[in-house]
Structure formats: C-alpha cells, structure tokens
Amino acid sequence: MATKKPDRFDQVDWDEFTDSTGLSISINTKLMLVAALPLVALYLFDRFRVGEREKTFPKLGEDLGLSGLFETLGLDYNPSNLDYLFIFTIFVFLIYLVLPLYQNPRMTKYYWSEFKRNRPAVVSLVWLGIVFVGGLLGPLFIKRPEQDILRGHQPPAFYHISENHVPRCLGEVSNGRCHGTWAHPLGTTQGGKDILDVIIHGMTISMKIAFITTLIVATIGITFGTVSAFSGGWVDEIMMRFTDIVISFPTFILFLLVLYIYGATLGMFIFVFAIFSWGGTARYVRSKALSVTEEEFIKATNISGASKYRIIRKHVVPNTASSIITQLTLLIPGFILFEAQLAFLGLGDSELPSWGQLIASGRSDLSFAPWIVLAPGFVLFLTILAFNFLGDALLDALNPQAEAEADK
Amino acid sequence: MTDKPILSVRNLKKHYILKAGLLNRTVGAAKAVDGISFDIYQGETLGLVGESGCGKSTAATSIMHLEEPTDGEVIFNGGGRAGESRNDDGTHPNDVTKFSKKELKAFRRDAQMIFQDPSSSFNPRMTVGSAIAEMLLVHGMDDKHRRRAIVEDLLERVGLSPEDYDRYPHEFSGGQKQRIALARALVLNPDFIVADEPVSALDVSIKAEVLSLINDLQEEFGLSLLFISHDMSVIRKVCDRVAVMYLGEIVEIGKTEELFANPQHPYTEALLSAIPTPDPRTRAQGIELTGEVPNPANPPSGCRFHTRCHRVIQSNDVDMDQDAWRAVLNFRDSVRSEAIDIDLIEENALIEEGGHGDASDGAIKDQIRDEFNLPDQLGDTSAETSLERALDWIVDGEMEEAANFLSEEFVTPCEETVPEFTDHGDGHRSACLRHSEESQTVEALADDD
C-alpha cells in the first residue's frame, strides 16, 4: 500500500471492499481451538490407545518416552469420559464467559457495580468461588477417601461423643468421651472416610453437575430457541411442539429405567436429566429472541446489510444471554439438589463421594453422629442458597436497558 | 428540476394479510400503505407527515426493503446508479423491490435509516463505537484500526468526543444517542437517509439541537432525506417539501411554505391547526380533528378521510350547519356499525329523567341526540324529519331499518367517489373532492407549468 488510506468516512472507496465477507475469527474462537484440540487428542488417545485397565497418563508417558518425567511430576491420573467433558466445559466457561468480562472492562465494571449492590449475592459468589476452586483443584491434592473401619465415627474437632460409639478414638479420651482431632476436622463416617475430604470431592461432583448440565442445556436450548424464532412458520411450529413433548416427558421414570438397566453412574444422571431439561430454556430463548428482534437496533443492523447469522450471533444471542444465564443459575441448584435426593433414597452410585451419598451414609447414625449428616447438609444448603441469590442478583445486574430507562 | 430524482416511489403498497380461524384462512388485509407515489431529489428533504397509524413508518420500512412491499416500485438512483434507464419489459434496473441479494447489500450502503426510539436503537451490550464500526465491517473493511479512526472522526463530527467510542449506550442521554444514530447512518456515506420520527422522543431543547445537526450534515454531505414525523412544526423546520399521509394514502403533497400557507386538503388543515402555537394570545380555536384513524383493514369508501372530515360535502338536497351534518354522518355510521346499545341509553335516559319504570321515548331520543352531539333541531326540515323517523325506529329497537333508512337518506358524495389529485401549481397537489369539482379549470391552469 503506497499511500496512507484516508480515515474519513466520506472518502472511503467502497469498490476496494467488494469481495470481502466481513467475517473474521475472533480471538476467543482461536483460544478455544488452541485449548480444545489437545484435549480432544488426549481423549482420542485415551479411547483408542489406552486399555481398560491401564491408566491414561502413565500410558501417555510410556508412549511419549517421558515416563520418568511424568512419574517425578506425579502424573498418574486416569480421567474418565466425564472428566474430559468437565474440562471442556470449564474451557468454554473461561473463554466465552470470563474472558469477555476482561475484554470489555467498562461493561464489567458496570455489571459489577450493579451486582455488588446485592450483598448476599456477593457473599454467595465468594462461596461458589470456594466450591468451584475446591472442586477443581481439591482432588489433585487430596486423595479420594478410602474405607478404614478402624477410623470410623471420629467426632469433629471441638466435639466429643461417648467412647462406646467409636471403634478406636484417635483423639484424646477423657471421662469416657472421645474428642475430635485436627486430623479429621469435620470427623469421619462410619466407614472411616474423612468428611472434609468427601465434601471436597463432593464439590467436584457438584461442579460437574453444574457445569456439564449447563453446557448441554444451554447449547441445545439456545440453538433450538433461536433457530425456532428465526425460522418461523411450520419449522417453528414443529420445533416448539417437540419442545412441549420434552418438557412433559417423565424424566424421573426414564432415569429409574436407565438405572435398572445400565446402573447409576454420575454421567448417566447428568446426561439423562440435561437432555430432558432444555425445554424451558428453549422456550424462554425463543420468546426473548422474538422480542429482541423487534428492537430498533436489530432493524438498524438489518439495514447495515449484515447477514442473518451475524445478527443472531452478535446481537440476538448476547441480548438473550442475560436471561439465559439467570435462568440457568436457577436451574443448576435443582440438579444438585436432585442428585442429593436420589442419593439419599439410595438411587445413586453408592461409590460416588457426593454430598448426597454422605448424607445418606449418615442417616442411620444420626442419633450419636449428627455431623455426618449436618456437615454435608449445611454445605449443600449453602450452595443451593448461593445459586439462588446469585441468579436473583444477575437478573438485576445484567440488564442495562432497564437501568437506562429508569434514568429517563 | 430537470435531473433525475434520487428516489422515485411509484404506487407502493404494503398489505398485511390477516388470518383467522383454525385453518389460518386469509380473512382480509390491513392496507397499511395503499398506493403512494412521490419523488425525492438530490439534496432535498421530503417530509412525510400523518397521525400514528396512517402507515408512514410502514412506508419507510417498505422503501428501505426491510419488509417486502406488496406492490409497486421503489426506484433508487443514488450511489452512481443514475445512468440506468428502464428495461424494455417495463421493469427498472434500479427498482429496490427487485434487487438481488448482492444489489441489496450495495443499496444498504447508499441508503440508511434513523429510528425513533433512542433507547432501543443500540445494542445494549455493544460499545457505541463498535456498533458504528460494525457497519464498516459488514461491508468488508477488515482493518480494525482504520475502522476505529473513521468512527472516531465521525463521532467528533456529530458533536461527541472520540473517547465515546468505548462507551456503552446506557451511558448516553437520549439526545446523544440520536447523534450516535446519525453517525451510524452516515458512516457508510449514503446518499439517502430515512429518518423515522428521529426527534419525537426528545425534549424540546434537545429536539432543536438534533434537528439543526441534521440540517448541517445534510448540507455538508448533500444528503437526501425522507423525514417522517407526526409533528408539523418539526416538518416545517427541516423539510423542503411535505407529503401528508392519511390511512395509507397521500392526500396532499407540495412545497413546505406553499403547503403551510395554503393547505388544500381538509386533513392538512386540521393537522396544521393542531400545532400548539407558542403565543398565549392566540389559543387554538381552529379545527378540531375528532375521532381516531379508522382501521386500515377496512378503510372507508371514497375519500378515506370523509369519516372525520370537517368539510365533508353535503348531499345536494340538504342544507344545514356543517357541524350538524358531521354529527348526523357520525350518528349514521354508529347505527350502521351497530355500536348503539339502546338498553343502556334507555337506562341513562331514565336516570336523567329521574323517573321510574320506563323512560319516555322523547327522553330516550334526547339522550341519543345528546350522546351524538346532534342538535335539537337540524337546520334542514326534510333532514330533520328523516332523522326523527330513524330515531323512532331506534327507540323501537329496529336497528336494521334505522340503519338502512339513514344510509339512504344521508349520503355524502365523499364516500361515493374516490378523489383524484388536483394540481394547485408548482407541484402542489391534493386529493379532495371539493377541488375535483373545479378540476377542469385547475388542469387548464396547470398546463403551462
């Protein structure tokens, strides 16, 4: 380019641009590719190279000739299918939700100033942050608790129970009462599992439920809703009637059926419930998309000559997002609670270190070892409450329009 | 004006199909725009004025091809298309309604639009800068820095600062948003802009500011404008010519000064007298436009304005006060559309009378006359007899006969004949039957134009 291009709107020679598409790949998409490709490669490797009884990372080390290095790093991790999906979901969450907050600091600041007006929601956010980080990193540092009958029924620190209930008291024994120790700050179960450890592993499970269901529900719901809204006519009609069927489907009965045939793994729980829970979201997205389409800025973008895909991707979906996020935030606690309820009824995977299982395992000892039920119950309660507070605050914070109108 | 108009609208129609019933059968059409024609020349501002519901916004979206018009041509000669002429088969290569996808995209660059509501005309989740820059991106300008430079320069031109690029819509006031909307409409350097009520949501002081900005920009870049408004005082300030629209049709068009000084159509007259005058000594005692715009799915026959017109022509055999004639016609229309609830009227008459049992016929009739502003005695004796007869029927509950009788007795030529355009010279034309009657002479005069 020999001459400097004029930077005034009325001096642009539009003939230069006739062939350009106006579509470019955003930095977020590139990042997502960079992050997701190794993950997919690892998954495929796990799937086709690694045998049933082998562990993934040691095998990978072997194949790469880096076993020594892997061993010194302590990488002997064997991820399950659900783990891959979980990590993928975390990437999506970081790149499409957290990164944009960093990229648009003004908007973030505005959201934050709106959000922090709601004090309980800020506390909730902190709590959920703890659960998130604990769930993500906890299992890397804390071994999955093992059965050890001899360590059973240890009371939490600062608590003591009659020695009769404890097979072997690890703490101080005085006046025939066994005192708790810092080795097990929240005590142990009947099987001798450390409750704090189980709760931290339970965080992982709750986070898996939260993130993976959200990803599935959001993907299907948003796609279904926007396609339906923009197709109109009989396509819309068929899609929405199908949604009605999904909404009215007896998911619980299906789950019981699956449970008896295939067994109750966590993956199955997430999959079954997520697949049948997007109906409400789809309906919601559709109605929201239709109302956004009526806004003048959509007309203005239309008039700019932008393609339909661009309008949906850049204008409609981001403007329905706030309501979707709110709706999902309120959907997640339902799942977590449901998992706990199923576990309590003994309908879950009893090997799973989830909060629900922990509560279930403590129900028979409630009379002398209430901590087994109370500790996870309290954590569960706080988490559910936090999600609800968060959803409520997001509803107010993520709606700049309402604020702008109030200013008038 | 020898050069080609930049935009020629010919017989443009937009009908919305109305469907009803289980089988979605078509039951009619709302004729939002029903055959309008006008030209806009280079650098000119044409005002399109009318009450809400008269179809002016639909006209705009149809012209911009945001909606597919039902019929008619929109010939756009801007953006270097002026050389084209009509094809042999009668179609025009510049007809927007027949543009291909690619042509339409090019057209989007040359014709832009500004909307009414500043609070909804920007994506609340996009900085205003990127909202404007998006226009450039869509048309292929990939260079991010150049986009930013252009938009920053433009923001300055519409009276904002380059730093505003990174701000969000909620951080601006209504007037500022309308400036940004102007910038967005301008950024592709169009020849033609449709402004759909751009200032009606703004305060008076800001209104004046935005209007003068529009005027300045128009002068600087030689823009042509189609300016839509319901407010005659705004139209007067910015427009060179005005087209007055009523119920999907243009009833009068002409140069602004001429039309304001010498309105020919009664509707224009009524609109003009509705402007509040900024002078406390002349409180409007002008024409009061009663009623509302009728349903466009079922527009009145003949002249569409006849149901509200204060100058509605009396039939040959009657001669009465104009107000009374208007009231009689209104009464007739209500009877015809079965909008009279005789039981309720009777009840009211009874209470008014203060009696018990049944109200007397006379009281009921008085009540009816009262509710429909009918004078106690029509000026014309034979008309009075007819009205009295119809009232008798109504009191007896024989609505259908009353309706038939009234329809026969009271007829205005305005509902029977569709008025043609009459030329008043210098491009000032109006469609009113009162002029058509003298049209011979007017046409003769118009010949030497």
Added chain:
Amino acid sequence: MSSNLPDFDEDAPLLEVEDLSTTFRTDAGTLLAVDGIDFTVRKGETVCIVGESGSGKTVATESITRLIKEPPGQVDGTIRNKGLNLMELSEKELRSIRGNNIAHIFQNPQEAMNHCYTVGWQIVEALRVHQDVPKKEARARAIDLLDRVGIANASARFNDYPHEFSGGQKQRAMIAMALVAEPDLLIADEPTTALDVTVQAQILRLLNELQEEYGMSILFVTHDLGVVAEIADRVIVMYSGKVMERGDVFQIFEQPAHPYTQALMRCLPDKGVDTGGIPGQLPDPLDPPDGCRFAPRCEHAIEDCTIGEQPAEMEIDSDHEVSCVFYQHGYDESVVRDRELEDDTAIEDSSTEVGATDD
C-alpha cells in the same frame, strides 16, 4: 363531599407550596430532585410547570400528595391545601385528599389503567370509593362523565376494555376517572406527551372546557412551551430542581427574563433566532453546581453567577419573578434581555397561524 378531615379554610389559596424539597437516597449519594421551591395555585387557574426532563417538575407535583415512594424519597416543606397542611396528614387522610380534592392524571394512560376491568367498571369503582352512591346511579354518572370527556357513544363504550380504547381515548377516560369526585385541583403530568399532535390538541381543548365547566384549578406539567401557551394562566419555569422564573403566561412569552426561559423560547419554531437548542446538559443532581444552576450553560454567565446559592427571586413586574444575578441591584439587566424575542411576539400577533384562520 363526605370528607371527615379537619376544616378547610375556604379563603386560603387552593394550594400553597413552601420550601418544598424532595430528595432521594441512592448508592451514589443524596439526589436533590426538588430544591426548596415555592408556588401557589389559586382557585380556577391553570398553572404550568415547565422544564426539561430531569428538572424535577414531575417529582415536585408528585410530592404534593406524597405519591413519592418513601424511602428512598423524602419530602420536606409545607404544602397547604386550602390552609390544611398536607404534610401533617396520615396516609389515610392523604388518600382521601388524593381523590376528593386533588386528582392526578399521568403521562402514560396505558400504564395507569387496569387492563383486567372494563373502563366503565373502573370509573364506577373510583366513584364508589369516594361517594356512597347506588350502583345504578354510579353507572349513569360514569357514562355521563365519559360523555363529557368527549367519548362518543358513551353508553356502548362503557363496557369496553382499556385495550379497545385508543391512546387518546384512554387519556380521556383517565380524565373522567380523575373527575369523579369533582376535585378542586387536577394535577396533569405531561398528559399529552405520549399522544399525537392532533390528539394533543383535542385533550388540551377538553381540559380547557372542563376547567370552565367545573371551575377547578389545573397544575399542568410539560416540557413543551407550545402547550404552555395553549393552556396556562401562570407559568413556573423549573431547572435542576429550582424555579428560574415565574409569571403570567403573557409575561413569560412576551418578556422572558431568565436566560433559560429565553433559550427554551428559541427552541420553538417561529420564535426568535434559531440557536439550535441549548448546548450542554442538565447538571448532575447528585452534585449541583454553585451559584445559578443554569450558569454552566448560560451564554451571559459571569463569575458572580457561579458562586454562592441560586440567586434570590427578584420581582421585575407584578407577579413576575426571576432568579438571575443580572436582575439584582448593581447589575445591568439589559445584558440578558432579549429584545428579539420580545419584538418577535409583537409581529407574531398580527400574522398568526395560517390555515387555522379560515375556519
């Protein structure tokens, strides 16, 4: 009137507002919406409060019957309705005042009506709240009211739902509802802003007629000086929570004294030199400037305009007061006088609106 309130003093002005301040507590600090304003409304007159959006005019009128939500709002000052201090009344007594003595109509008739009931039912209900009348009579009165506010064929429209009414008709129905108790004062908050110009003309005419018929006073809030000229007897010009100028409608239109009033006048078509609006924006109500609130946007502003408090109101003619430094002792008021606006009106008189004259 079935009012069990303390006695009214019939000789006192209908409405006397003294030192009215309305503040709102927000996250960012205390927002001063109305800052110590006084005004009176006498029997049978129409007073217009005029100002831009955000000038506090709506808040001022809503403070009168304390429609302001408290908290976050807080209303201080004295408001006397025929000598009765409304600030000392209980919520229950206020409710009685609101319907019987002071009625409100609002900008947006769509939102002010209950869409679940027929228009007639709502008027009857409003009537029966205030007066103990038999249902049948209430209905007749309601129909009569609808008829009086210009709804054609009122008997049949009585049973229509609000959505079957057009915007103008809804506003008429709202006026009918406000009139049920024959209030002494009707507070109309931009009742025509959401309407078409033609419908606006209808409503203004209706208000004028009703005022003559009922002899009530109207406190009319608007930002449109054109509307003010059509309806007002006296005008109060508000800016940023303060009164800038007050006077009768002729004084305001023919000798606008405050630079702000003059600037508003120039925004009107056919009035003085077109300056293209008033540059700048309203001051931040959280942190109003020192001195005259209008000084930052005023073309005549001198240093004295930007110190101290808002200048005291000076009486420059009978009942014509202006809050501007230049009218105080020791300043030259001719600096801010706009001869052009004043001369302009004289010419305007002789050549008023064409088109309206041939009727």
